Amino acid sequence: MRVGVVTFPGTLDDRDAARAVRLAGGEPVALWHGDDDLRGVDAVVLPGGFSYGDYLRCGAISRFAPVMTSLVPAAQGGLPVLGICNGFQILCESHLLPGALTRNGSLHFVCRDQRLRIENTGTAWTRDFVSGQEIVIPLKNGEGCFVADDATLDEIEREGRVIARYLDVNPNGSRRDIAGISNARGNVVGLMPHPEHAVDPLTGPTADGLPFFTSVLTALVDAS
C-alpha cells in the first residue's frame, strides 16, 4: 500500500510521517507541494509544520497549492486523507472539513504529552482502535483551538464525526474538547495532536499513534 506524504516548503513532520507509514507496514511516497501529480497513491498524509510560513492564517495559502488541486477532488472521491496539525488546518481551509483552527487560548505554543479518547472507530484512520480507547500522543501547536458555530458542532457530534477528544486538560481551548474530526464519509480526518511522533516508545511517549497508520492500510485492504 502506497501512502503519499506531502512536503510543502515549510513542512516539518514529513520525515516522521513517512517513518510512521513505514513502521505500520506501508510504503511512504514523497509528494511535492508544487506538483499536482499524486503518483497513484492509495492514501495521503498532510503532515505538520508551517507549509508556506503561515504568517497569514495557517493553511490559507496551502489551499491553493498545485498538489491540493488534485488532492481535493480525490478526497471528495473517497481517497483516505489524514491531516495532522498544519495538515488539519489545510483541510479546514480547503473546506474538506468544517470549522477552523485558531490561536491557542493560552496564546502560547504548547508541546505536551496529551491524553485523548478515540470517539469514532469507523473512519479510515481510526478503525484499528477500540471505541473509547484512551491514548497518549504528543500535542504541539500554536493555533490548535478548534472552533465552529454551534449548529456545525451539533451536526458533527450527531453524525459521530468527532473522532478524538482531549482528556484531563483542554490544551488549546478547542470547542467541546475536540482534538480531531472527520468528513461525513469518514475518509478525510483532521487531527491536531501528532500520532506520527508516537510510533516508538524510544522517541515518543508511547506507540499509541501507530494504529492511525495501520488503520488506513487495513481499510485499503478491505476496500480492494
Next chain:
Amino acid sequence: MTDTVQHAIDDPDHPQPYAELGLKPDEYARIREILGRRPTSSELAMYSVMWSEHCSYKSSKVHLRQFGEKKPETAALMVGIGENAGVVDIGDGWAVTFKVESHNHPSYVEPYQGAATGVGGIVRDIMSMGARPIAVMDPLRFGPLDAPDTKRVLPGVIAGVGGYGNCLGLPNIGGEVVFDETYLGNPLVNALCIGAMRHEDLHLASASGVGNLVVLYGARTGGDGIGGVSVLASETFDADGPAKRPSVQVGDPFMEKLLIEATLEVLHSGLVEGIQDLGGAGISCATSELASNGEGGMHVWLDRVLLRDASLSPEEILMSESQERMCAIVRPENLDAFMSLCRRWDVEAVVIGEVTDSGRLTVDWHGERIVDVPPRTVAHEGPVYERPYHRPSWQDALQAATPDTLPRPSTPDALRATLLDLVGAPNLASKSWVTSQYDRYVLGNTVLAQPEDSGMVRVDEVTGRGVAVSTDCNGRFAKLDPYAGAQLALAESYRNVAATGAEPLAVTNCLNFGSPEDPEVMWQFAEAARGLADGCLELGIPVTGGNVSFYNQTGDVAILPTPVVGVLGVIDNVERRTPMAWGSDGGVLYLLGDTRDEFGGSEWAHHVHRHLGGLPPRVDLPRERALGEVLISGSRSGLLAAAHDVSDGGVGQALVEMALRADSGARISIPVGVDPFVLLFSESAGRAVVVVAQGDEARLAEICTEQGLPMARIGDAMPQERTLQFDGLFAVSIDELRTVHEATLPAVLDA
C-alpha cells in the same frame, strides 16, 4: 556621493566618524597604516564591524589560545577551533558539529527578535560546516523572577526561541533557565545547535579556485541590524547613552527553513566549493573570511546584491546583518544547477563576485572601486589586546564571608520546610512553563529531553548511534572563584552527559562576562578561561569552539561571571540510555561520591539567606572521570536502571526530581552519623544518585571499587507509593512536591 578609493587618495585628511563606529584612535591609525591611506567609508565600515569585540575577540584572543595549546590528545577531533564550528568524529562514518553562541544584548533590547535571531545564527553556523542541524538547546539567564522587567524579557525570549526553532523543525532538547539579580539589565540568551553529517560531507569556509563565483543566496539585504555587531554587542548600556535601539535584526524562520533545505541540497549535490553563513558583520565578514581562507583574493560587485530597500548605501549593505543569508563559492559550470536548486526552494540567489589571485578584497559600486584591502587584515589580523587584569580588591573578603554561620534547619519539620522551599525556588522549580513552548518531538529522533540530565538525539536510525549534550554553569561558583567555577561548570556538564550513558567527547563554551576594560572583570575572564582549558586537558576532551560575550554589565555592576559549558558525548546505541528516574520495577538507590559540608554559592545559601560568599565546592576532576566511568560502564552493562546528577540544590533536590519524573515515591534512609542537612542540601561536586535492581548491589560495588569511588546505599524506590519518605525525619507526598515544584513560574508569568 560615494567615497571611492580614488577619493580617499585625493582627500587624505577628510574627517571620518571612526569613534562613532566604535574604533579607538590607535585602531583607526592602524587601518591607515595598513592601507597606506585613509580608508574609504566602506572600508571603515568593514574594519569597524570586523574589529569589534564581538567579531575580532580582541580582548579574549590571548586567553582563548590556551584551548588550542592545552588541547588533549584525541582522535575524535576532525575540525578544531577557528572554523564556524568544531567537528567531532562519533564513529561509523558520522561526524557531529556543535556550538553555542550568545545573543545577549539584542535580546534585552527586543526579546522576541533577539532570541529568535540568536537561534537562526547558530543554526546557519552549523549548516556552513555541511551538517544538517538536528537539535537546539538554550541556556538562558534572567533577572529575579519577580522583577517587573523579567516579565517583559523572559516571555519574549521564550516565545522567540520557540517561535523560530519550532518553525525550523528542530527539536529543543535542553538548556537552562537561571535567575539572578545581576542579569536584570543583562539577560543571557545563549543558543546551541547540534548538526550531523557523514564524514565526506564536511565543508569549510574558504574561497578557492580562481574564477569561481561568489553567490549570495537567501533573504534580501535590508537595513536591519546595521551596526548591531559593533555598537550593540560591544558597548555597555549606559543610562544616558544614545538610543541604539533600531539595530536589532528581525528574523524570518520560514526563510531559514528554506535556506536549510536549499543549502543541504546544494552541498550534497557537490555544487559548492566553500560556504559561509552571514551573521554578525554580514557581507563584510563573509567575503573577508572566505577570501582570506582561500586563494587570498576576491572581487565583489556590490550593486548586484538584492535589496529589500533600494536606498541603502554601500556602507550599509556591507554592514547589514539581515538574517537568513548564506554565501557559497560555486564553480562556473555548476552555477546553473546551483540556481535551479535554489529556485526549487524559492530561494533568491545572485552572483556577487568571483575568486581572484590578487591577494586583495576589492569591491565595486556601480563601476567605482570602493574597497581595496588585504582580506586577512579585516578578518584575522585585527587588534589584539593584552588587557590589564588583577584579582578584584573584594575577592578575599568575598571568600572570607563563608556560609558557615548561616542558621541551618535542625528539626525534621524545619528540614521538610527547607526542602519544599528549595523545590519551589525559581532556580530549582520546574521549567515546564518554558520548555512546553518548545517542540521537542520534531524529526522523531529525540530520545531524552528536558528535564533529563542531557538532551539525547539519535543520529543513525539503523544502528541507533546518537549524541547527548548538556549545558551548565553556576555563575555564583564562578564569582567566588572563576578558575574553579569554570571547572565546576565543565564537571557538571560532563557528569550530565555521562549520567545518560554517553561518553563525553568535546566541549563548546559561551563565556559571558562584564566589561573587559575593567581589570577585575578581565581577571575573572582570564581565570575562567585558564580553568576551563586546564579542566578540558584533565578530562581529555577538547574545546572545539565557542563564543565570548563581553560588556554584560549595567553601569559598574557586571553580571556573575558565567562561563557556560556545553559537553557533547556519543552513545553507540540510544536504546541503552540511562533515564533519570526509576521505572515500575523500582530498585535500590545509591549515592556515589563524597558529600562534604560545602555551601558556598549553593542554592540554599542563595535562596534561603540571599548569601553569596566563601568558596565553591572542591573540584576533583579525576573523581569526575571515575564517576563518569562508572556511569558509562554501568549503562553499557545494563546495570543502571537510572542515574541522576547531583548539583543545584543537592541530594534532596535530586531525589525530588527523580520522584517527580517517576511519578512515584521512595524511602530514603540517611546513613548513621551523617548530618541530614549536609547530606540533603550540600552541593559537593562529583556525585550522582543511581538506581540498580535488587541483587545488583555487588556488581555496582565492584565497579565503584575499581574506580575508587565511594558509594552509599540511601534507600529504595517505591514505585507503588506516592510519598517521598525520609526515615526518622519527614515525608512529603508526590502531589505536594509537584504542586510546589510546578507552581512557581506560572504564578508569576501567567499572573
